[in-house]
Amino acid sequence: MLSRERIDTIVRHYGRDILKHEHMEIERRSLQHGDVTTYGHSLRVAALSVWIADRLRLWNCVDLRALVRAALLHDYFLYDWHDDDGGSHRLHGFRHPYTAEANARADFELDDVVLNSIRTHMFPLTPVPPRYLEGVIVNVADTVSAVQETIASRLRRVRRTRAARKHEQVGERCRR
Ligand SMILES: [Fe+2]
Ligand SMILES: [Fe+2]
Secondary structure, eight states, rough: OHHHHHHHHHHHTTTTTHHHTTTTTHHHHEEEETTHHHHHHHHEEEHHHHHHHHHTTTTTTTOOOHHHHHHHHTTOOOOOTTHHHHHHHTTTTHHHHHHHHHHHHHSSOHHHHHHHHTTTTTSSSSOOOOOSSSHHHHHHHHHHHHHHHHHHHHHHHHHHHHHHHHHHHHHHHHHO
């Protein structure tokens, strides 16, 4: 079974050019779920995808390089969907897989396994299911990561609010 460190090495090995690309700067400053950036989310989905392939012993049926690249690029839509842009991000949930695919196609040489997996990662929100096992894995890893990140972000916010309140109360007591 692969360790966390080994999985991280695999992701950085197969995704080196993607992670180094200048457009990743946009992902680094764009929030995805709560306080998690699109960059952090994509790395998490890639690591979880490799973890799933490893734990389910899918090494003989999965193209590891394609799996990592699809996971890293699945949200390569290159904007912050929280930004007010006059309404064009309104259908973000439905449209972003196609935007991500077009951007990925423009910036990298990718095969159909990667492109199809990016395009179908929001299934069943978008109508067509993944054609490849790699796409199914990315779809599952994305859903799990989104839930984890949303819950963890909310818990961090609650903890921060509680700490700030406590700090205020202590301050008030000291002033009395
Ligand atoms: Fe997505
Ligand atoms: Fe995602």
